[in-house]
Amino acid sequence: MQEESIIDKVKRELTDYLTNNGHRRTIERYTILQFIYESKEDHFDIESLYNAINKEHHVVSKATLYNTMELLVDANLVVRHRFGNNAHYERAYNVDTHHHLICTVCGTIKELKDTGVKEVISAKKLPRFTMSHYSLYIYGICGKCSRKASKNK
Ligand SMILES: [Zn+2]
Ligand SMILES: [Zn+2]
Structure with a gap:
């Protein structure tokens, strides 16, 4: 089958x-x-x-x-x-835990798959709390936007 x-x-x-x-x-x-x-x-x-x-x-x-x-x-x-x-x-189904890099200028979202961060978070002992899942958002400026910004200077 x-x-x-x-x-x-x-x-x-x-x-x-x-x-x-x-x-x-x-x-x-x-x-x-x-x-x-x-x-x-x-x-x-x-x-x-x-x-x-x-x-x-x-x-x-x-x-x-x-x-x-x-x-x-x-x-x-x-x-x-x-x-x-x-x-x-x-x-949401069958998706690996991953993080998001978000550009505050153009709004582009990129995924970050970083096992280092994953290991740190899953090793954390959370007092009186059972974690099911999590998501980390990292805000900043993407490559495109920072290139644009430096050109306009
Ligand atoms: Zn951008
Ligand atoms: Zn995602």
Whole structure:
């Protein structure tokens, strides 16, 4: 028997979630979930997701997208980050712990996979607290923006 794919797993999680919480199992919700898990983008905001999804499917309204993202966050299938003014989302299932480098000028987000930081944090003894996951945001200026800034001097 073939192993269950990530897509099948998250779809099953969504089905459980929708059923247990009395939400309807609409095709759009599964379309959005699948799209997010097949996407090459790690981080996205509603606007870019909306444009990308409607290029392929032409079925999803913005209201449906907002509503579905709320459900996916609640179901722990998507994580919402608040970087600056915009909410950004990313997949939550089967994702390695990683950190985010955020440019305060252009808003670009880069992922940092640094095992050193990971080791320090997982070795920390947290008094009366059991860690499930964490995220570290490092703010600064990206290479592009600092090159631009030095040119304009
Ligand atoms: Zn930048
Ligand atoms: Zn990320």
